[in-house]
Amino acid sequence: MTELQRRPTLMDVAEAAGVSRALVSIVMRGAPGAAESTRQRVLEAARQLGYRADSRARLLRSSRTKLLGLIFSTSHPFHAEIVDAAYAEASARGYEIALSAVANGRPEARAIETLLDVGAEALIIIAPTLSVDDLALHARQVPVVSLLRDNVGDLVDSVSSDDDAGIAIAVDHLVGLGHRRIVHVDGGAAVSSDRRRETYRSEMIRHGLQAVVVPGGPGEEDGMGAGRILQANLPTAVIAFNDRSALGIMESFRAAGISIPADVSVLGYDDSHFAKLSFVQLSSVSQDAPLLAAAAVGRAVDRIEGEKLPGSVVRTPHLVLRKTTARAPAETRTS
Amino acid sequence: MTELQRRPTLMDVAEAAGVSRALVSIVMRGAPGAAESTRQRVLEAARQLGYRADSRARLLRSSRTKLLGLIFSTSHPFHAEIVDAAYAEASARGYEIALSAVANGRPEARAIETLLDVGAEALIIIAPTLSVDDLALHARQVPVVSLLRDNVGDLVDSVSSDDDAGIAIAVDHLVGLGHRRIVHVDGGAAVSSDRRRETYRSEMIRHGLQAVVVPGGPGEEDGMGAGRILQANLPTAVIAFNDRSALGIMESFRAAGISIPADVSVLGYDDSHFAKLSFVQLSSVSQDAPLLAAAAVGRAVDRIEGEKLPGSVVRTPHLVLRKTTARAPAETRTS
DNA sequence: TTCTTCTTCTAGATCGTTCTAGTCGCACTA
């Protein structure tokens, strides 16, 4: 009763429908070369038996799995949004997605191996931390697309958000609101941290303002720490590395009785789920996860199907204004 | 230069070493039956050619994938912690994990299909929403383990946290602190919502107290809404369905100038990443994700390897006390 | 009628492994 029955094979379906294995294969792949009536009969038989193609056997013979490998990190909520969107786009393009996570004690290299083992035809890695050489090594075997990091060598494609533009928009916005003392809390060792920090610096200089960078990190606690440092010499605006950091900064301000945005404006980055909450309403630079994910999936599929295109796609982020940014306080503006 | 060369096969190694394919296979698997001298020769040949076994072919033949399918939801941060822990345990047991997400527009059934396609030998589903019948359908093909839901029929195993105990601990703790007006903000349509609500009711009755349930949901906004309702008639303690809901409740209190825990104690559920943040310090019922994950993985592996065990494992959660619960305010205690 | 052409279908090889059932020496026993 509870016995697990052997999973049905092409042969089983063929017998049930009274045709050859080859024909069943044709029908299952949706390939041309089967009469409509037989096609229906085969499909019906397959349905009845609960037939599912064995992807290993298929791959072994044809080297096609229609599987895209996607690597994300469990510790990064923003990645979940990308995963979500990637599924939708992959499905639209006729591909499935195989997921693999970078987790505690599970490095990127391991995640990649797993995906190759299940037969992924391309790899999409969100914010890869591997070296350019290591990435290139894998790129020699399958197409590799880097998402959210663009400095990845010639062999791998990249789909990223224009960090320069994002930071520029952020600085412009705050300057436009009359802010002059704008500091940046950076992302420490996080992937695009360096790039954003440097752009912030040059943008500030471009506006004739003094750049001040406070060390931070990608997490809430990092922001919290930076917030405490900031209080000693409060600026009128701060651009956080990401939303999580912004949250920590805001909490530290709240604890100190500093009001946002009356005393200080705070701008996040990512426009994450969290920024949208009614009691947070964080103004943030949106990288538009769905668009990025779609672009990455599209690029991976194009590569698999042999299109040769320029290696990198860059999308311009945009500002989502909510309640944490406002005009600079009067006294500072006049100073 | 960049040309992809065909990867070497067993046959290539066999020729290079002057032995049969079968012997190479024996050596590569580390199986007994090869003389030490030949073993070295084969190993050397394999190394020279850069041979790597093709896992697809290997698995096709041996019908073992050593792959555990794990289904989680992108919208549930708590699941990420489980994924993390599951990787560790699977790896310790000699298995790999294939992940599949339930996302926007991607139902559970679809996630299951993908995993079966890549050859998962068992399915672990976090908080499955499928009907008992649908679950049983799949359980007939591969072992299925339900994580965080225990009412799943005879055919599927379940590993869950004892919600009754969790709520009982929560109520006991608050009663012990002198609270009498303890309300529960429920989880709406979320998986264990009904169970927790009913246990809350009976526990309150057991303590001779009046049960009050305010409708909520699994998200921050749900908690926010419930918090506003609570303010009309403030209890001295509230037990939230989960940490996210607790956060919303706390925010609504904070906005109304109600102080925690001086005016009201708040208890969360899940002991998530968020509860641990220094500026949140939410007291919470911990289901101990790592332990649950390990138990689920262990059960799945046992099933695959043929052990026949009772179908369900229940773990008792425990309370993690932080800063959001305290003795009931004096005036209420005396009333 | 005979020759093409097209559609529909099938047999059998094939992908790179593992597994089964041997074979071949060689040493040991009775």
Place this chain on the structure above:
DNA sequence: TAGTGCGACTAGAACGATCTAGAAGAAGAA
């Protein structure tokens, strides 16, 4: 001397799909 056991090795059949080459039959053209 034959039998028996054992270690080292191999041939060839799986596994479950796809692919190639070609057969069978019908339809159309000459």
